[in-house]
Amino acid sequence: MRGAEAKNTRTTAGTGVRKKRILALARNLFWQKGYHSVSMRDLAHAYGCQPANLYNYFKTKESILFEVLLEEMEQIIQPIAHIEAEEDGDPVEQLRLIIFGHLNVTLSYRRSAKTLFDVALGSLSPRDRKVIVSMRDTYDRIIRKVIKRGQERGLFVSCDEKVAGFMIASMITRTRIWFHPGKGLTVAELAQFIFRFTLRAIGAREEVERAVASGNTAGRDAKRIRHLKDTAADSQRFNFPASA
Amino acid sequence: MRGAEAKNTRTTAGTGVRKKRILALARNLFWQKGYHSVSMRDLAHAYGCQPANLYNYFKTKESILFEVLLEEMEQIIQPIAHIEAEEDGDPVEQLRLIIFGHLNVTLSYRRSAKTLFDVALGSLSPRDRKVIVSMRDTYDRIIRKVIKRGQERGLFVSCDEKVAGFMIASMITRTRIWFHPGKGLTVAELAQFIFRFTLRAIGAREEVERAVASGNTAGRDAKRIRHLKDTAADSQRFNFPASA
C-alpha cells in the first residue's frame, strides 16, 4: 500500500494499474462464467501470471468479487443519487434518467452474461454483503420516490410503487440474459423501448408519453386523468427484503 | 428398470418414490443455495444416506439438475401449450393464463431462491441444454404469438412483440429474487398486479383492462384505438438468442 505510487512510476503508469487490470479481467470473467466457475487459476492465466501472485493485490477471491460488485453499483447509483432530494423535478425525465443509465451500465462491456449479482451475493462476507445490499436499497428508494411523485401529481396511475419499482428493475436487469449487441436493437433503442413500455405500464397518459418521446417536456401541465385503482395491489403492506 | 414395480411394492409404495423424494430434495436445495453450492454429500445428507447411494438413482449430478429443470419447464409450458394453435382465442385471457401460471410455478414451494436457471444452464451437457432451451423457446413463441394477435386485432399497441415478451417473462422470473410469501402481497395479488401492469404496458385500452379485472370478457368487441408507433423499437430485426 505505502509504496504503491513509487512502484507504478517505475514500471508502466499511474497508481494501481496492475490491480485495475486484474479487476477488469475478473469483472469480465465473473459475468461470463459466473463467480464459482472462475478459479484463481483462470484469473491468473488471463492476467498472465501464477495464482499466487494475485494475492499480492487481493486478500481473497471474495474481496475481488466485492470490488467488482461495488464498482458496478457505484456506476448505477452515482448518476441518479441527486434525484432523491430533488422534490421539484419532472418524474418522467427522472425515470428516463434512471432507466437509460441503469441499462447502459448493465449492457456495457459485456458479451454473454450470467446473473452474477443474485448468486454471488451469498458468497460475500456479511460485512461486504451489507455494503452492496445497502446500495441496492438506495436504488430501490430512488425509483420508488420518482414513481410516487408522479402518482401524486396525477401523471401516473395509482399502484404499489414498490412492486412497480421491482418490475422496472427486473426488466432492465434481465436484459443481461437475452440481449446480444449487434444482433437486433441497439442499447439506446432498447432503453427507449423499456422507457416507453414502463411509462405505459405505470399509466402515464399517452400525451405525456409522446411529448417526452419527441423531446418536449412541456406536457407536464396537461390535464390529469382519473386514477385507476389497482384493486389487488395498492395495499401498502408489501415488505421488501431484497430486490433486483 | 425391469423390476422397478416389484421393488417398490416390496418396500413402501408406487413406482420410483425414492427417486422422486431425492428429486424433490434436490430441487429445493438447488433453488436455495444454487447448483454449484449443493454437493452430492449435501443431497445425500438431506435424504439420509451415503453419497454413493445416489448413483443408484441418477447417473450424474448433472442429470439431477436436468430432471429438475425439465420438471419446471413442463409445469410452465403444459398449461399454455394449447394456446399456440388457438387462433381465435382472446389474447387478453390468454395473457392472463400465461402470467398467472408462470408466476405460480415460479413462486410455489420456494422460500428463498437463486436464479438457478440462468447459471445452471451452462452446467448441462449440450444435449440436455438443447432440450431445456427448446422448451424455453416454446414459451417465448407462445407469448409472442398472443401479443401479436392482440396487436393485429387492435387490442394492444403496436410494438416489438419479441422484446415485449422478454419484458413480461423478466418481471415474472425475477419475483424469485425479491418476493417473500407472507410478507406482503399474496401470489395471486402479485399475479394480478403483473397482469394489469403488463396490459397497460402493451397498450391495452383501459376499458378492456377494467372489464377483464371484473371478470367480464365481453370487452373484446369494443372500438379500437389508434395505434401508437414505437419509433425506436418496432423494427422487426431483433434476434433472440436466449431469453428468460
Place this chain on the structure above:
DNA sequence: CATGTATGAATGATCGTTCATTAACGTCCC
C-alpha cells in the same frame, strides 16, 4: 537495502464419482 512483483511447490479441503461388498426382498423352480 527495501519494496513491489512474481514464482513454484505445497497444503488441506472438498468435489464428483467408482468400486467391492452386503443385506433385504420378490420370484421361480423343485
Place this chain on the structure above:
DNA sequence: GGGACGTTAATGAACGATCATTCATACATG
C-alpha cells in the same frame, strides 16, 4: 414349502481432480 437366484438399496472406503490459499524464495528496481 424351501432354497437358489436376481434385483434393489445401501454402505464405506478410496480415487483423482480441482479448489483457494500459504510459504519460502528470487529478481528487478528506486
